[in-house]
Amino acid sequence: MSTPESETEAVPGPAVTDTVPGETHTGTVRGETPTGTVVAVNGVTKRYGEVVALDGVSLDVRHGEFFGILGPNGAGKTTLVEIVGGMREADSGTVTVLGQTPWPRDTALLARIGVQTQASAFFARLTAGEHLRTVAALYGTDPAAATTALERVSLTGKENARVDHLSGGQRQRLAVATALLHEPELIFLDEPTAALDPEARRELWDVLRSLRAEGRTIICTTHYLEEAEELCDRVAIIADGRVVALDTPRNLIRSLAAPARLLVPATGLSAKTALGMDGVDRATVQGDDLVLETTVPNRVLTALGDLLDIDTVTVRTPTLEDAYLTLTGTGSEHHR
Numbered sequence: 001m002s003t004p005e006s007e008t009e010a011v012p013g014p015a016v017t018d019t020v021p022g023e024t025h026t027g028t029v030r031g032e033t034p035t036g037t038v039v040a041v042n043g044v045t046k047r048y049g050e051v052v053a054l055d056g057v058s059l060d061v062r063h064g065e066f067f068g069i070l071g072p073n074g075a076g077k078t079t080l081v082e083i084v085g086g087m088r089e090a091d092s093g094t095v096t097v098l099g100q101t102p103w104p105r106d107t108a109l110l111a112r113i114g115v116q117t118q119a120s121a122f123f124a125r126l127t128a129g130e131h132l133r134t135v136a137a138l139y140g141t142d143p144a145a146a147t148t149a150l151e152r153v154s155l156t157g158k159e160n161a162r163v164d165h166l167s168g169g170q171r172q173r174l175a176v177a178t179a180l181l182h183e184p185e186l187i188f189l190d191e192p193t194a195a196l197d198p199e200a201r202r203e204l205w206d207v208l209r210s211l212r213a214e215g216r217t218i219i220c221t222t223h224y225l226e227e228a229e230e231l232c233d234r235v236a237i238i239a240d241g242r243v244v245a246l247d248t249p250r251n252l253i254r255s256l257a258a259p260a261r262l263l264v265p266a267t268g269l270s271a272k273t274a275l276g277m278d279g280v281d282r283a284t285v286q287g288d289d290l291v292l293e294t295t296v297p298n299r300v301l302t303a304l305g306d307l308l309d310i311d312t313v314t315v316r317t318p319t320l321e322d323a324y325l326t327l328t329g330t331g332s333e334h335h336r
C-alpha cells in the first residue's frame, strides 16, 4: 500500500473527516450537561469583513438528537457548523461542545466528533478499504473498523475498489463511513446526500437513521426539505445569519397553519362552484387542474365526493418545504 503522503490527492466531490487523530471512544456521551445538551451555542456572531455571516445565533442540540440546519445559500449554515466543529473562531458569543470549548482546537475533543464536509479530500489512489484503514490508523482505531464502517454504509462490495473509481454516491457514502469510523459521539454532516439520485438518497437515509438509533447525536445541513422532514428531530432554519425558526418539523408545519391543496381535474369542476363549497378558501386553475386551498380538507373531500369521482382528486398536505419557504421568504408563490 502506498503511503498517504505520496499518494494523497484531492478528489472533487464529497469529503472526509476533518477531525484529528487521538483516542477512540464508543457511544457513551461524556461531558454532557445534566440536561442532556451536547451542543450549546449562545449569541454567536461572525463577520467576514463587511459580511455578517452569523448575527447572534443561539441554539442547543440534545443528546441523541438528529438536528437539521436549513437555510438558503449564504445563510450562514457552514459558518455555524465550522464554529461548532472547532474549525473556525467566532467573533463573539459562546459555544460548548460535549462540555468543552471547541476553539482553540482541542485534539481530545476532536477525537470525539466526526465531520463530513464538502471540501476535504480522500486518499484517492487507495482502495476504499485502504483509505478507511489509513484513517483508522490515524485515530488509533482497530483496522477492523474499516470493514464495519463499509458495511454500515452498504459499501462492502467496494472495499477493494479505488476511491477515484467510485461513483459520486458511493464516494458520498464513503465520506460518511470516514466520519463515523472512530465511533464519534457527535457527527457533523454537511449536505450528505447532495447530488445523489433518489434511490441512493434513500439508501443513505437508512444509514443515517441507523446512526441515530445507535444514540449518536447528529447535526446535518441539507437543502432537501423532504430529507429534513424524514430524518430530523428538530430543525433550525437560518436566514441572513439569524435563527428564524427552531422546532420539530411537525410543529413548524402546524404553526404556519398552511392550507392543504386539493387538485381536481379542471374539466370536472368550475372555480365558481368550488368557491361556493363550504371550507374552500381559494380556487385557481393551474394547467389541467383546479387547485382548491382549504384548512379542512376532509370536509371538502366529502363534499367533492358528491360532485365527481373522488379518485381523480389529489391531496397535497402542507410540508416542511411550505414552512421553510414562508419563514425564509424565499418563495411564497412556490406551490401556488
Ligand SMILES: Nc1ncnc2c1ncn2[C@@H]1O[C@H](COP(=O)(O)OP(=O)(O)OP(=O)(O)O)[C@@H](O)[C@H]1O
Residues within 6 Å of the ligand: 048, 051, 052, 053, 071, 072, 073, 074, 075, 076, 077, 078, 079, 080
Ligand atoms: N471565508 C469567507 N470569507 C468571506 N466571506 C465568507 C467566507 N465564508 C462565507 N462567507 C460569506 O458568509 C456568508 C455565509 O456563508 P456560509 O457559507 O456560512 O453560508 P451557507 O448557509 O453555508 O451557504 P450555502 O448553502 O451556499 O453553502 C455568505 O455571505 C458568504 O458569502
